[in-house]
Amino acid sequence: MDKMNQAFEKMKMLVGMEVEDEHEAAALEENSSLSFMDDFNRNCTLSTKQRFNGFAICFVAGLTCTLLSMLVFFNPIKFGLTFTLGNLLSIGSTGFLIGPKRQVAMMLDPVRIYATAIYLASSQQIVDTSGNYFRVWCTNMV
Secondary structure (H helix, E strand, O other): OHHHHHHHHHHHHHHOOOOOOHHHHHHHHHOOOOOHHHHHHHHOOOOHHHHHHHHHHHHHHHHHHHHHHOOOOOOHHHHHHHHHHHHHHHHHHHHHHHOHHHHHHHHOOOOOHHHHHHHHHHHHHHHHHHHHHHHHHHHHHO
């Protein structure tokens, strides 16, 4: 069991998660004047196994959506929505490993800000274009 805990500690360090010391955990419990967000974050934590399971499930779902979008390549509505959903799920899966707050902070890093803006703008454009095709399709059906 001790080797399993050491392996989890190494995996935590590999993916950039903070490794808790026993002293830090005791000091955290003693501090009773926590703000609302600190209390909320402390109560909504996931174990390492839950984080890896969430990452795997979200990543596989994203990869599946992305691959399924290739089957409907010539239907712009279905392709755009499944491809965008697959990409968002795949990128969101890393939020399980490093946490959503840290992921957003990394995406807004000065080196990555332009790539993030282009990615989000293109994803929004795909969804808008798919919505316009759907609206035209519904109008032609009436």
